[in-house]
Amino acid sequence: xxxxxxxxxxxxxxxxxxxxxxxxxxxxxxxxxxxxxxxxxxxxxxxxxxxxxxxxxxxxxxxxxxxxxxxxxxxxxxxxxxxxxxxxxxxxxxxxxxxxxxxxxxxxxxxxxxxxxxxxxxxxxxxxxxxxxxxxxxxxxxxxxxxxxxxxxxxxxxxxxxxxxxxxxxxxxxx
Amino acid sequence: xxxxxxxxxxxxxxxxxxxxxxxxxxxxxxxxxxxxxxxxxxxxxxxxxxxxxxxxxxxxxxxxxxxxxxxxxxxxxxxxxxxxxxxxxxxxxxxxxxxxxxxxxxxxxxxxxxxxxxxxxxxxxxxxxxxxxxxxxxxxxxxxxxxxxxxxxxxxxxxxxxxxxxxxxxxxxxxxxxxxxxxxxxxxxxxxxxxxxxxxxxxxxxxxxxxxxxxxxxxxxxxxxxxxxxxxxxxxxxxxxxxxxxxxxxxxxxxxxxxxxxxxxxxxxxxxxxxxxxxxxxxxxxxxxxxxxxxxxxxxxxxxxxxxxxxxxxxxxxxxxxxxxxxxxxxxxxxxxxxxxxxxxxxxxxxxxxxxxxxxxxxxxxxxxxxxxxxxxxxxxxxxxxxxxxxxxxxxxxxxxxxxxxxxxxxxxxxxxxxxxxxxxxxxxxxx
Numbered sequence: 315x316x317x318x319x320x321x322x323x324x325x326x327x328x329x330x331x332x333x334x335x336x337x338x339x340x341x342x343x344x345x346x347x348x349x350x351x352x353x354x355x356x357x358x359x360x361x362x363x364x365x366x367x368x369x370x371x372x373x374x375x376x377x378x379x380x381x382x383x384x385x386x387x388x389x390x391x392x393x394x395x396x397x398x399x400x401x402x403x404x405x406x407x408x409x410x411x412x413x414x415x416x417x418x419x420x421x422x423x424x425x426x427x428x429x430x431x432x433x434x435x436x437x438x439x440x441x442x443x444x445x446x447x448x449x450x451x452x453x454x455x456x457x458x459x460x461x462x463x464x465x466x467x468x469x470x471x472x473x474x475x476x477x478x479x480x481x482x483x484x485x486x487x488x489x
Numbered sequence: 490x491x492x493x494x495x496x497x498x499x500x501x502x503x504x505x506x507x508x509x510x511x512x513x514x515x516x517x518x519x520x521x522x523x524x525x526x527x528x529x530x531x532x533x534x535x536x537x538x539x540x541x542x543x544x545x546x547x548x549x550x551x552x553x554x555x556x557x558x559x560x561x562x563x564x565x566x567x568x569x570x571x572x573x574x575x576x577x578x579x580x581x582x583x584x585x586x587x588x589x590x591x592x593x594x595x596x597x598x599x600x601x602x603x604x605x606x607x608x609x610x611x612x613x614x615x616x617x618x619x620x621x622x623x624x625x626x627x628x629x630x631x632x633x634x635x636x637x638x639x640x641x642x643x644x645x646x647x648x649x650x651x652x653x654x655x656x657x658x659x660x661x662x663x664x665x666x667x668x669x670x671x672x673x674x675x676x677x678x679x680x681x682x683x684x685x686x687x688x689x690x691x692x693x694x695x696x697x698x699x700x701x702x703x704x705x706x707x708x709x710x711x712x713x714x715x716x717x718x719x720x721x722x723x724x725x726x727x728x729x730x731x732x733x734x735x736x737x738x739x740x741x742x743x744x745x746x747x748x749x750x751x752x753x754x755x756x757x758x759x760x761x762x763x764x765x766x767x768x769x770x771x772x773x774x775x776x777x778x779x780x781x782x783x784x785x786x787x788x789x790x791x792x793x794x795x796x797x798x799x800x801x802x803x804x805x806x807x808x809x810x811x812x813x814x815x816x817x818x819x820x821x822x823x824x825x826x827x828x829x830x831x832x833x834x835x836x837x838x839x840x841x842x843x844x845x846x847x848x849x850x851x852x853x854x855x856x857x858x859x860x861x862x863x864x865x866x867x868x869x870x871x872x873x874x875x876x877x878x879x880x881x882x883x884x885x886x887x888x889x890x891x892x893x894x895x896x897x898x899x900x901x902x903x904x905x906x907x908x909x910x911x912x913x914x915x916x917x918x919x920x921x
Contacts, residue, residue, distance in 0.1 A: 377504030384512040387531065392519055394527040404531040412538050415505055415635045422581045422603060428634040435541040436534035443533050447526060467536055 328365065331410070331417035331426055336361040338407040339387050345400050346393040353390055360386025361414070369419060376420070383411055401447060405440040409433055499640065500546070506539040506637040542633035546640060551578045553629050555646035563902070566593065566614040566651050568624055573607035574642070578631060580608045583642065586628040587612055592620050592747050593651065616653045618744065618901050619751030621795055624649040650792070654755030655904040662759035664911045666724025666823045688717040725766045725781050727818050727847065728753045730795075731828035731835055732773040733804035741859050742800045742829075748854045748901050749827040750795045755904075756825060757791045768818060769794055772838070773801020776813035781822070807834055811841035820846030827852050830885045830895070840892045851895040852907055857882055858899055 336358050343353030360382045367379035387407055394400040416429020516532035519525075557570035572585050580603050587610065589595050597613040610627075629642040690706050693713035706714040730749050734742055757767045761783055769791045770778040777798070779790050824847040828835045839851055860878055882897075889895045896907045 375504075377508070380505050380508050384508060388512060388516055388519075388528070391516065391528045391531040392523070392525070394525065396525060396527075400527050401530045404527040405533060408531045408534040412509075412534055412635055415509075415538075415637070418636050420584075421632075421636070422601070424581060425634065428581065432538075432542065432545070432634040433534075435545075436537040439537050440530065440533050444530060447530070470540075 329417045329419075329426065331414040331429070332361060332365050335383065335407070335410040335414040338403065338410040339390060342387075342394060342400070342403045342407050343390045345395070345397075345403060346390050347395060348390065348393045353393075357386050357390055364414075373420070380415065383414065387411055398448060401444060405444055409437055409440065412436060499550075500543060501639050501641075502539065502543075503632075503637055503639055505635075506542070509535045509539055509637070538635055539637045542635055542637040546633050546638060547578060547631060550641060550643040551575065551631050553578075553583065553642040553644055555627060555629070555644055557624060557646070557649035559624070559649055559651055563656070564616050564653070566612075566616050566653065568612040568614065568649060568651075570610045570612070570627070570649070571604070571607050572610060572627070572629060574631075576606075580606060582631055582634070583608060584628075584630045584632055584639070585610050586630075588625045588627075589614065590622045590625055590651065592616070592618060592622060592744070614651075616651065618748050619654045619755070620651060620747055621654070621751050621754045621792065622651050622747075623796055624651060652751075652754060652758075654751040655902055657904045657908045658752070658755035658759050660759070661756060661904075661908045661911060662761075662763040662765070664908075666726050666760070666765055690714045691717055725819075725822045726756070726760050726768070727781070727814075727822045727824040728756055728767070728769045729810075729814070729824060729826045729842065729849075730769070730771045730798065731826065731838055732771050732798055732801050733834065734800055734802070735829060735831035735835070737829075737831055737856055737859075739800060741856055744859060745829045745854050745856060746798070746800055749829075750798060752852060752854070752898075752904065753825075753827055754792060754795055758788060761788050767791065768822075770814060770817065771795075771798045772805065772810040772813075774803045774805040776810055776817075778813075778817040780817050804834060807838040807841045810838055811845040814842065814847065815845055818847075822847060824849035825852055826850070826893070827854070829854055829856055830882075830889055831856065832885075836885055836888050839889045839895075843892045849893045850911065851889055851893050852904075853886065853889070853895055853897055854901065855882060855897055855899045858901070 339357035339361060340354055343357045344350070346353055348356070364379050364381070364383035364386075367382065368376055371379055391404050391407070394404060412433055413426065413429050416432065417426050513532035513536035516528040516535070520527070520529035520532070552575045554573045554575075555570055556573075557568055559566065559568050561567040568587070570585075570587070572580070572583060574580060574583060585601065585608060587599065594615045594617060595613070596615045599613075600611045602609045602611075626644060626646065629644060630639045631642055632639045690703055691714065693702055693707075693715040697713075697715045701715045703714050703716050730746070730753055732746055737745075753769055757769060760767050764783055766781040766783045767787065768779055768781040770776055771794065777794065779787070779794050782790075824842065826839060826842065826849050828838060828851060830836055830839075830851070830853045839849065843849055857875075857878055860875075866874060886895050886897055894910065896910055898904065898907065
């Protein structure tokens with residue numbers, strides 16, 4: 315917490331969020347077109363590697379431990395077939411990944427509970443998107459609408475990432 | 490002194506946020522190219538999470554109050570800080586990082602506990618040498634629950650000091666110093682003690698000796714009453730630090746100066762406790778002086794001077810120091826010179842100061858223990874080098890002895906010899 319390169323106890327590697335991430339991504343691998351052994355080893359291995367790196371890496375580069383988990387989840391998601399259930403599983407796996415981010419062993423006990431509260435908005439947005447996909451007819455048009463919406467979201471996200479001052483409050487004139 | 494928050498920078502994205510957005514963009518592209526909604530729905534939470542984290546956090550630097558105190562004894566330094574954020578920031582969302590001050594080592598990783606509405610940070614440090622230093626301001630950062638964005642907090646904290654010096658200095662204040670004022674009672678002390686002029690009567694404490702009990706007043710009042718006395722001011726002390734650079738190099742010079750600063754502070758504190766007037770002067774290229782005075786404010790002044798003193802870049806001539814001293818201090822002030830006595834210039838300073846009428850004692854922190862720690866030679870060569878270094882040191886100390894008594898200080902955590910020397914009656918008369 316107060317040290318640059320403090321090594322963390324290894325018991326902090328495995329937490330509930332790690333279990334959730336491994337389970338969600340392994341379930342996604344089960345429904346994907348990847349061979350069973352490859353899919354399971356890829357997802358569980360990526361989650362385990364990310365958790366290990368998060369403990370082993372120096373504090374300054376500890377954020378990069380997220381990379382293996384992202385690669386594992388993304389690779390499995392690409393090989394998933396069309397369908398309501400894989401879409402639901404994909405979104406839940408994404409939320410599980412965010413929860414895994416919250417379970418940083420650097421932080422105080424109870425970070426998982428606080429992380430759950432922070433998942434409300436992404437979870438609700440995903441819920442709306444998923445239920446909307448149920449109502450829309452399948453086909454190229456749906457993907458086109460989604461593409462336009464998501465491209466706009468991605469552009470907004472990139473612009474905001476480049477200008478974090480947009481989230482600041484202007485100081486009062488009298489302060 | 491309470492230091493307000495500096496201009497804190499705004500919101501900062503952490504590497505995880507960039508990774509999530511980059512992964513989301515790639516998954517979108519793949520999903521659209523492959524006409525597969527699964528990567529798109531995986532990416533959806535990943536894209537929204539950083540933006541939500543940025544919006545849900547505080548819109549300006551959160552204000553955090555830090556209250557610290559130092560504990561421990563000798564080399565052991567334990568700093569406990571209570572970090573309390575203003576509502577609605579929760580203490581769990583804060584990350585606290587205390588830098589270790591120079592000259593101090595960390596012995597155990599910091600421990601942080603959530604206590605009520607704040608965080609209690611316990612730091613375990615070790616001071617290898619005597620030191621007077623200020624605990625640096627901590628970096629306090631608010632971080633969102635997912636760890637994607639952070640924002641530096643604005644701090645309101647009082648200075649926390651680490652003051653470690655040889656324990657023998659606690660009792661050096663009993664040494665009788667020379668007075669420089671014509672009438673001993675000209676500056677009256679407000680301190681109350683066991684000897685001096687009669688001050689008043691107070692209810693007796695259980696450990697008051699019979700001689701302090703005012704038996705007549707006790708008989709009149711029906712309860713035990715004791716006499717109180719106003720202490721006399723005992724005298725004046727000037728502490729002079731030679732901060733000029735030497736041939737030993739910046740690292741050794743800096744360490745020697747840090748030890749000298751700690752000794753100077755310990756001496757000043759001991760004599761101020763006895764209501765003596767104490768002044769400190771540091772000489773690098775020019776003289777910087779705090780004139781003689783007493784009281785708690787003087788203690789703060791002296792500590793501030795010592796904290797901002799470093800090894801000078803350019804050495805000034807010894808005579809300039811002696812001339813400048815007379816502008817701030819009356820002659821005949823008992824003077825303790827803290828100098829490593831490395832070269833001729835350091836030795837000459839002793840002679841010049843004495844010739845200007847300051848009766849002085851030299852306390853010289855030796856550089857030999859530091860050189861022993863640095864040598865990387867075979868055993869025979871190391872012994873030879875050590876012998877030459879010791880001879881050279883003895884020669885320098887011997888030359889300084891012609892003008893003033895010198896205490897060679899090799900064990901930095903012990904000043905028993907120095908205190909014993911000061912307590913000898915004749916020691917004060919030397920060089921008068």
